Amino acid sequence: MKEILRAHIEEIVQLTDDEFARVLPHFIPKTFKKHQIVVHQDDLVKYNFFILKGLMKSARITSDGKEHIMQFAMENWWITDLEAFHNGTNSKFTIDCLEDTTTYVITLESKLKLCQELPKMEHFFHVKTTAGYIALQKRVLCFISSKAQDRYHNLLEQDPMLIQRVPKVMIASFLGVSRETLSRFTP
Amino acid sequence: MKEILRAHIEEIVQLTDDEFARVLPHFIPKTFKKHQIVVHQDDLVKYNFFILKGLMKSARITSDGKEHIMQFAMENWWITDLEAFHNGTNSKFTIDCLEDTTTYVITLESKLKLCQELPKMEHFFHVKTTAGYIALQKRVLCFISSKAQDRYHNLLEQDPMLIQRVPKVMIASFLGVSRETLSRFTP
DNA sequence: GGAAATACAGGACAATTGTCACAGATATGA
DNA sequence: TCATATCTGTGACAATTGTCCTGTATTTCC
Structure with a gap:
């Protein structure tokens, strides 16, 4: 639990026991059930979510009623609407759980305070944002330089487990093509 | 010149004269001519470029010989291949000048040293990366939720000056469509 | 266990986009 | 200034993708 978080941070910056003791209180453990919505589109975004176990997605419903998936996030990934989270604006996305999910969450206030207290942590978040x-x-490059079929095969190589955990309708949405088009690539 | 850089940084973090005096030496002024290449695809990337005046683009030539434009950068924007710059790997992109361009550049070593010396500057770069x-x-959302025509009109709203400074072939490449398709939208 | 929801494949047709070829306009540089 | 690139628009056709539909597994949940 807390060991996972520590190991995740220490992939980037080393922490003493004392330092980690100052980091930990800023993170709040939260668990969610499958299908549970943790951020509603057009609402404020309170948290940045670090996933310990499970699977979430962020997606936008456009005016034509279609869902467009911006991001999947599995173990050891972060997910939120970063723009809304940082600017205090309304979320462009709905974020929900595709599986039962356990997380650590952090508020903007906590994050800012933590970064001021411990410059190491600002470096950590900076590296994460850069990643x-x-x-x-890479995803944009795929869109401007490959056709749908190549984007799919690229995703297959990049994230083979994702394809198994997520229904193909959602893979199609993530790739920006219709379910039927995706079907044509997968005999 | 140096005032532009300072104003740019101080949009994010306030600096004393003394602090800015420690920041400035890490930046190297460089000027380039139109058509000059500042990063070659598959080469190492020495610098992150901050543009004082002018216009650059980063683009990748794929195996079919076509150029795909990843980014334009005008006054007060940064441009580099961030992945190659940070990891010391080979650049995915060629970066060149569409106009005569004057810049400040910074090496990775300087950036890391600067961030350690002045946590404020790590915050500055963190905010810039977040932006x-x-x-x-937003660009990915456009690709998964809009058709080419809407992506073009979106860019028109977002960056009207860009359309004027850059030939349409390049706008098309940036949007991931053929020149002819773009032509169909612009009567 | 059984009803309902969800997931998936495939066909037929329409819409969108790419490719190729040609031609005129504009910018560039010696 | 003039010759040469570069830029732009257009039409015809091919390839790709979207939409609508039907039918069948499979999963989910009470």
Whole structure:
């Protein structure tokens, strides 16, 4: 539990027992059930979620009533609407659980305070955000340079487990194609 | 010149004269001519570029010989291949100048040292990376939820000046559509 | 266990986009 | 200034993808 969080942070920055003791109180453990919604589209976003076990997704419903999946997050990943979380604006996305999920969550206030108290932690979050930036950039590159079929095969290589844990409708939504089109690639 | 850099940083964190005097030496002024290449695809990436004046782009040539534009960067924007810059790997992109361009550049070593010396600067870069993450997320959302025409009109609203400074072939490449398709939207 | 919801595949047709070819307009550089 | 790139628009056709539909497993939940 707390060991997982510590190990996750220490992949980036080393912490003394004392330092980790100051970090931990900022994180609140929360568990959710499958199908439970943790952020509603157009609502405020209280938390950034670190997933210990389980699977969540963030998705936007557009005016035509269709759901577009922005992100999946599994064990050791973070998920939130980063823009809304940081700016205190309304969420562009709904975030919900595809499986029963246990998390640590942190508020913006806690995060800012933690970063001021412990510059190491600002470095940690900075590195994490950079990794997210790089992942998004790869996804954009896929969109501008590959056709749907190649994007699917690319995802298969990149995240083979995801395909198994998530129904294909959602994979299609994540890739920006219709379910039927995705079907054409997978005999 | 240095005033622009300082103002840019102070949009995020306040600096004393003394602090800025410690920041400035880490930045190297460099000027480039139109069409000049500052990062070659598959080479190492020495710098992160902060643009004082001018316009650059980063783009990847895929195996079919086509150029796919990842990013444009104008005044007060940063540009580099962030993944290659941070990991010391080979660049996925070529970065070149669409206009004569004057910049401040910073090496990874300087950036890391600066962040250690002045936690404020780590916060500054963290905020900048977060902004980049949010921008990329919007772009991904466009790809999964809009058709080409809507993506174009969205870009028109978002960055009207860009359309004027950049040929449409490149706008098309940035949007991930052919030049001819883009032509169909612009009567 | 059984009803209801969800997941998946496939066919037929329409809409969107890519490709190729050609032509005129504009910018660029010696 | 003039020759040469580069940029842009357009039409015809092919390829890709979306939409609507039907039918069948499979899962979920009381």
